Amino acid sequence: MTGNPGGRSLTPEEQRRIIDIAMELARTGQTGDLLDFLDHGVPVDITDADGNTFLMLAAYHGREETVLAMIARGADVNLRNTRDQSPVAGAIFKGEDSVVRALVAAGADLDAGTPTARQAAELFGRTHLLEGES
Template sequence: MTGAPLTPEQQARVVSIAMDLAREGRTAELMEFLDHGLPVDVADREGNTLLMLAAYHGHGETVEALVARGADVDQRNDRDQSPVAGAIFKGEEDVVRTLVAAGADLDAGTPTGRATAGMFGREHLLPDEER
């Protein structure tokens, strides 16, 4: 037996809960939402993805799980910010390493990850070959 499709209000609530889980680093619970059909690159009203929020808040395990599920490491929000630039801004070395290893473009977005590192004195977060 299949349930009725979610209303727009219900869909918005599901996305909001998932965003909170990403923001809080509650990986196992978030993965259940994905297991039940929530798109890995779903975005909130500001264009922030689950990956963006997990990266910005320094939740390495959640970032790794989302990357493993195929999250777009370069999907930018409505302010043209990238997950890797957010992680650099926050000084999240492990998250930056994971995103770069997954192919994140340090020259994407405004400001770019590379520019963010320069602005905030965090060049040490860039891979040696990227400095």
């Protein structure tokens, strides 16, 4: 991570703590505060211990504003976590229709991950979210 004003490198524990705090901001939809972390050098696609990105956590928890902000900042909409789950499949699982639409519009791969977004939509009766998509 960059942007440390004192020039001192952060210890691994300090880095983990910063990541944990920022992940919680994504999870709870505190978009402005999360953007401050990004502005201070935290990478948009950094992952937690489970391989979740800010986008994944925001998508799974239905934080549309945060999802859109992460997409605008260049987040990879197809990064999967350590369980091979994609953000779009997670949003389908949770029934977050507006988040699914935002991810699809941003180019989310509907055939990536386990289960794929298409499989999740079929399983949970939400295929209408993917209609007209290829």
